[in-house]
Amino acid sequence: MSGMETRRLQLLVELARLGSMRAVAESVNTTTSTVSQQLSVLAREMGATLIEPDGRRVRLTPAGRRLAEHAAVILAAVETARLDLAPGAEPNGTLRVAGFATAIRAHLLPLVTDLAASHPRLHVLVREHEPAEALELLAADATDLALTYDYNLAPAAPDPAVHATALWTAPWGLGVPACADVPDAADTPELFARFRTQDWIVNSRNTADETAIRTLASMAGFTPRITHQADSLDLVQGMITAGLGVGLLPIGTPVFPGVRLMPLTGPQVVQRAYAVARHGRLAWPPLTLITDLLARRSATTAPDSS
CATH class of the missing domain: 3.40.190.10 (Periplasmic binding protein-like II)
Structure with missing residues (x-):
């Protein structure tokens, strides 16, 4: 419901409460003619007569009273929604x-x-x-x-x-077979170069680690043979243990007995x-x-x- 329609409903509710166009106009700081025009528009929108003459005043018709009841509920719901969504409101x-x-x-x-x-x-x-x-x-x-x-x-x-x-942020390393002959102090290009003939394992649902592997392999002077894909890091470790290849793993993750996790330095891989x-x-x-x-x-x- 648009802001104008909501305002028209508010005018109807105020008329039901106050009983006169002039009182409504004073309560919302507008003119009596504006109140009358807006209520006429509302009546056309609803396809019903909402007010009728009552001497020198007006009163709500049965349809007008019924709509005013609905309007009170609607306006309360709108206000509840406004308070619920307003910055600083209690999250729910x-x-x-x-x-x-x-x-x-x-x-x-x-x-x-x-x-x-x-x-x-x-x-x-x-x-x-x-x-x-x-x-x-x-x-x-x-x-x-x-x-x-x-x-x-x-x-x-x-x-x-x-x-x-x-x-x-989290540093990542290279997971390799525990039996691999790799010095602890090897920098990243040297470490990658030692596995240039190995198959490489990458994520099956994201290409970012593959991009990082290809970048580092290029620095080491080779194109990696990327063959295996796995979403689960436990499965990646299982593949490494089975001798299927090597792959990136986060530093600090518990490693399987058959896996050795080598830090990557110069450059680092940071997630x-x-x-x-x-x-x-x-x-x-x-x-x-x-x-x-x-x-x-x-x-x-x-x-x-x-």
């Missing part, structure tokens, strides 16, 4: 979040547990998606918040339609996490609350894996 409702596994497991889920007690009227709907998938949902208005990542060697392209809040929302939604209290809480948590908590 359903916030839809699409994000990658680490962000959900290590950062979002602990907040959901706390919010159940502190904001019981706020409900978080969680969907696990890689960044490209989450951003597509955001563009289609199928989610309210996207938790995404990129790498310093494969930065995400800027999108003027969204606002990204930087969260945490960067973001909370992404569409412009125009940033002042919505649930979105503001969750984004702020994620940023605060990111400043004090290091992620364990991706």
Whole structure:
């Protein structure tokens, strides 16, 4: 309902309460003729006679009284919605979040547990998606918040339609077979060069790590043979243990007995996490609350894996 229609309903409610056009005009700081014109427009829109003469005054017809009752309920709902959505309002409702596994497991889920007690009227709907998938949902208005990542060697392209809040950063290393003969002090190009004949394992649902691998391999003077794809980091480690290849893994993640995690230095591979929302939604209290809480948590908590 447009602002003008809402105002016309307000005039009708005021007429039912005050009983005269002049009193209504004084209460809303306008003229009697304006009140009369707006009520006439409302009557035409509704296809019903809303007021009738009553001596030198007017009174509501039965249809007018009935519409005034509906109008009071409608206006109350509009005001409730305004207060609910206004910046600074108590967050409530359903916030839809699409994000990658680490962000959900290590950062979002602990907040959901706390919010159940502190904001019981706020409900978080969680969907696990890689960044490209989450951003597509955001563009289609199928989610309210996207938790995404990129790498310093494969930065995400800027999108003027969204606002990204930087969260945490996490260094990544190269997962290799535990039996591999690799010196601990090898820099990144030297380390990559030692596995130039190996197959490489990349994410099946995101191309950022493949871009980073190709960039570093190019610095080491070769083109990597990328063959295997896996979304689960546990599966990546299983593939490494089985001798299928090597792949990127986050530093600090618990490694399988058959895996050795080598730090990457000169250059590093750094994963960067973001909370992404569409412009125009940033002042919505649930979105503001969750984004702020994620940023605060990111400043004090290091992620364990991706």
